[in-house]
Amino acid sequence: MLNKKIIATIILGLFIGNVGGAVDANPKVEKRPPQKGTFYYPLNSEPERLNPINSSDLVSRFVKKHAVEGLLKQNIDTYIYEPCLAEKYETAKDGMSYTFYLRKGVKFHNGEELTADIVKWNYEARMDDAYKAFHIRPYLDNIKNVEIIDKYTVKFNIKRKYFGNLDSIGSYTILGIVPKSVYGNPNDKKANKKLVGTGPYMLEKYNKGSFITLKRNPNWWGYHTDKLSEVDKGAYNFDKIQFRFVKEDNVHLEMLKKGKLDWGGLTPEQYVKKTDGKPWGTKVLKKAVINLEPKSYGFVAWNFKNPLFQSRDVREALARLMNRKLMNEKFNYNRALLATGPWYRQSPYADPNVKPFEFDPAAAKKLLNKAGWKDTDKDGILDKVINGKKTSFAFSLMYANKDADKYFTIYKEDLKKAGIVADLKVIEWNSFVKALDEQKFDAVALAWGGGDVNNDPKQIWHSTSNTPGGSNFISYSNKEVDKLIDEGRQILDNDKRKPLWKKIYRIIANDAPYAFMFVNKYAHYAVNSRVKQPVDTHQYAIGTRYWWIE
Numbered sequence: 001m002l003n004k005k006i007i008a009t010i011i012l013g014l015f016i017g018n019v020g021g022a023v024d025a026n027p028k029v030e031k032r033p034p035q036k037g038t039f040y041y042p043l044n045s046e047p048e049r050l051n052p053i054n055s056s057d058l059v060s061r062f063v064k065k066h067a068v069e070g071l072l073k074q075n076i077d078t079y080i081y082e083p084c085l086a087e088k089y090e091t092a093k094d095g096m097s098y099t100f101y102l103r104k105g106v107k108f109h110n111g112e113e114l115t116a117d118i119v120k121w122n123y124e125a126r127m128d129d130a131y132k133a134f135h136i137r138p139y140l141d142n143i144k145n146v147e148i149i150d151k152y153t154v155k156f157n158i159k160r161k162y163f164g165n166l167d168s169i170g171s172y173t174i175l176g177i178v179p180k181s182v183y184g185n186p187n188d189k190k191a192n193k194k195l196v197g198t199g200p201y202m203l204e205k206y207n208k209g210s211f212i213t214l215k216r217n218p219n220w221w222g223y224h225t226d227k228l229s230e231v232d233k234g235a236y237n238f239d240k241i242q243f244r245f246v247k248e249d250n251v252h253l254e255m256l257k258k259g260k261l262d263w264g265g266l267t268p269e270q271y272v273k274k275t276d277g278k279p280w281g282t283k284v285l286k287k288a289v290i291n292l293e294p295k296s297y298g299f300v301a302w303n304f305k306n307p308l309f310q311s312r313d314v315r316e317a318l319a320r321l322m323n324r325k326l327m328n329e330k331f332n333y334n335r336a337l338l339a340t341g342p343w344y345r346q347s348p349y350a351d352p353n354v355k356p357f358e359f360d361p362a363a364a365k366k367l368l369n370k371a372g373w374k375d376t377d378k379d380g381i382l383d384k385v386i387n388g389k390k391t392s393f394a395f396s397l398m399y400a401n402k403d404a405d406k407y408f409t410i411y412k413e414d415l416k417k418a419g420i421v422a423d424l425k426v427i428e429w430n431s432f433v434k435a436l437d438e439q440k441f442d443a444v445a446l447a448w449g450g451g452d453v454n455n456d457p458k459q460i461w462h463s464t465s466n467t468p469g470g471s472n473f474i475s476y477s478n479k480e481v482d483k484l485i486d487e488g489r490q491i492l493d494n495d496k497r498k499p500l501w502k503k504i505y506r507i508i509a510n511d512a513p514y515a516f517m518f519v520n521k522y523a524h525y526a527v528n529s530r531v532k533q534p535v536d537t538h539q540y541a542i543g544t545r546y547w548w549i550e
Helices: 011-016 058-064 116-126 165-170 189-193 249-257 268-273 312-320 324-331 361-370 402-417 429-438 479-489 494-511
Strands: 038-043 072-074 081-083 086-091 097-102 143-150 153-158 201-207 211-216 240-245 263-265 284-289 297-302 336-338 383-386 389-392 394-399 421-426 443-448 514-520 523-528
Touching: 038 058, 038 263, 072 165, 081 086, 081 165, 086 165, 097 116, 097 165, 116 143, 116 153, 153 165, 249 263, 268 523, 297 312, 312 361, 312 494, 312 514, 324 336, 324 402, 324 514, 394 402, 394 429, 402 421, 402 443, 429 443, 479 494
Parallel strands: 038 240, 394 421, 394 443
Antiparallel strands: 072 081, 086 097, 097 153, 143 153, 201 211, 211 240, 263 523, 284 523, 297 443, 297 514, 336 514, 383 389
């Protein structure tokens, strides 16, 4: 799959990653582009870790996709998986096994050869609790075992059918292949700052708090084969890629203007209001595109372990106290859509009849009263007796980027008018992720990456994903949702699975486990004029891998 659900670092990150417009389905570069230069790439936070086995945030994926490969690689124009580390594969007639034939002579960045036993170990590591790769487990839990046929042949035996089995086994985001000699000790914290794979780029320098630099891997197998897949043709043209950590939107914009970044996302406000005049349109170009890539969406999530949020009526009330329409007009210039449910609303698996909860303080008040919340002592704050103790309705809302203050300051004031106290807390990203992993929070604001077109809700919404380090960090549980997910995952036909997924969408939207905020409509981005592109966007991604420097 192009990518599974991955935490986007900040709520505003919603508006910088997904794309569209008229697209040439198969753009062709007539000749090999120039192979030179350093490409300066922004990250809105420092990765929590680089270890490909258990890293889960979006920024780490942006880095590792250049260095780590899977058995297969997905074409961003056709959405079809093509050979990568496996030169071919076979599916058993009964669909209960996949046999992969590895390319011979493939070397990791440290010089080790890729063999079948390393592929087997990579699967086993993801399933080992010591590695804490819990967000990966839902995609691999249908595999019975991995069998070594010979040095370059490996067989994955399946215990139950699942529409995503092949995609998950082949994808670098789920089963990126790395050497055991580097990552074999799950307690080695130094491995979290290492990035060793088989890909076209390798780690050159990690300057903590500042940047990560990758350099071209001269021994990449793709330079030495006449069987290169279409997905890799014309790609990887930079000598180096430097990922610069830029946490604030305004700093990010200034670096684009000064040529210190070669590309970067733009917020709707930046695109509409802050990108006119020189150097815009000459040295720096701005673009707004739409494509078929699954879209990110932002939300405020409620921790179900907190008694404040265990009532469905309370959660709906909290959603109705969020004036998203005003926020969208004021900050997004209506260039985003109001999110309606547990994945992006443009998805073929989303129910278009589900409408967002409208801003309605009067309706919210009725719901809160129904749930027993009243201002009994006339201090302006709602209260209720919980477990024999009078409790005021007050909670902390944490998020990882100060630029989100403008959204949540409005929300805080509307909550206050309703008698609810919200303490806004901006938390450094790694501390933020730690709080999620340990489920130590009241409410959090963040975003989910778009995931896959043929999405699987299990990672986030199944009760079995409620584990420390798992993606169901709010402890959501609905038996009907669990049953539908379990049933739907075994339906291989996308059209037959669609009604179940739409029903799940309706149920979760009605449960209001999140206050769903915005979903991308466009990808707004800027690119330095020295960087050339075959197209503004490919069908399922912008496609920076195909860019080059003149």
